[in-house]
Amino acid sequence: MRSSFDKLISWTGVIVAAVLLVAGGLLVWASSFATSNVSDQLASQQITMPAAAALTTPAMKANLLQYAGQPLTTGDQAKAYADHYIQVHMDESSDGRTYSQVSGEFMASMKADPTSQATADLGQLRQTLFMGTTLRGMLLNAYAFGMLGTIAMWAAIAALIGSAVMLALGLLGMRHAHSVGGIDAPAMERVPLTV
Numbered sequence: 001m002r003s004s005f006d007k008l009i010s011w012t013g014v015i016v017a018a019v020l021l022v023a024g025g026l027l028v029w030a031s032s033f034a035t036s037n038v039s040d041q042l043a044s045q046q047i048t049m050p051a052a053a054a055l056t057t058p059a060m061k062a063n064l065l066q067y068a069g070q071p072l073t074t075g076d077q078a079k080a081y082a083d084h085y086i087q088v089h090m091d092e093s094s095d096g097r098t099y100s101q102v103s104g105e106f107m108a109s110m111k112a113d114p115t116s117q118a119t120a121d122l123g124q125l126r127q128t129l130f131m132g133t134t135l136r137g138m139l140l141n142a143y144a145f146g147m148l149g150t151i152a153m154w155a156a157i158a159a160l161i162g163s164a165v166m167l168a169l170g171l172l173g174m175r176h177a178h179s180v181g182g183i184d185a186p187a188m189e190r191v192p193l194t195v
Contacts, residue, residue, distance in 0.1 A: 007177045013170030020163035027156030034149030038142050039073045047072040050085055060084050075146020082139040090132040099129035 049067040050060075063084040067077050094102055106122040113119055 004177075007174065010170045010173030010177060013166045013173060017163045017165075017167035017170060020159045020166060024156045024159035024163060027152045027159060031149045031152035031156060034145050034152065038075050038078075038146040038149065042078060042142055043071060043073045045072070047081070049077060049081060057088065060088060075143040075149075078139040078146070079143035082136040082143070086132050086136050086139070090129055090136075094125060094129055099126070099133045102126050102129055 049070045049072055050064060052061075052065060052068040055061045055064050055068065063080045067080060070077070072078060072081055097105075102122060103126050106119070106126045109116070109119040109122050
């Protein structure tokens with residue numbers, strides 16, 4: 001009975017090891033796909049991180065100086081560029097107003113005085129904020145996919161380690177089940193017959 005139970009548990013461990021091995025392989029593939037796709041897509045845009053001289057605020061310098069002048073090819077670079085360069089310039093040009101707020105002001109100005117310079121200026125600002133917001137969104141999506149690639153790689157490592165541990169435990173369990181196999185035999189079979 002004990003031997004059968006040990007074998008059942010051991011085989012369950014081996015099956016779990018196989019499942020974790022497959023999951024680890026798939027997670028490695030997912031990580032590689034996400035990371036290379038993010039890098040390829042960002043590289044194709046040929047964006048260069050701002051040079052050190054273009055970093056005008058302490059926050060820009062703190063977050064972008066490490067990437068100064070480099071081609072933008074990683075999710076971390078994309079997030080830094082989106083949050084600490086594009087967003088800063090958008091806030092400066094709009095006094096901190098969002099695209100949605102400026103768009104609302106532009107629509108109201110079009111109704112009130114469609115030919116005024118103020119309306120034209122709001123229209124230009126609206127267009128600038130629209131482009132900036134769109135670019136930020138795309139860059140932050142690249143960052144998110146890059147982060148998913150990183151998480152998938154850590155999960156793959158955990159799954160592969162778990163697979164190795166479960167396989168080792170399963171094999172040890174099978175060895176143990178084989179070594180205690182005779183204990184479960186009926187008592188009569190274990191007693192030598194003497195005449």
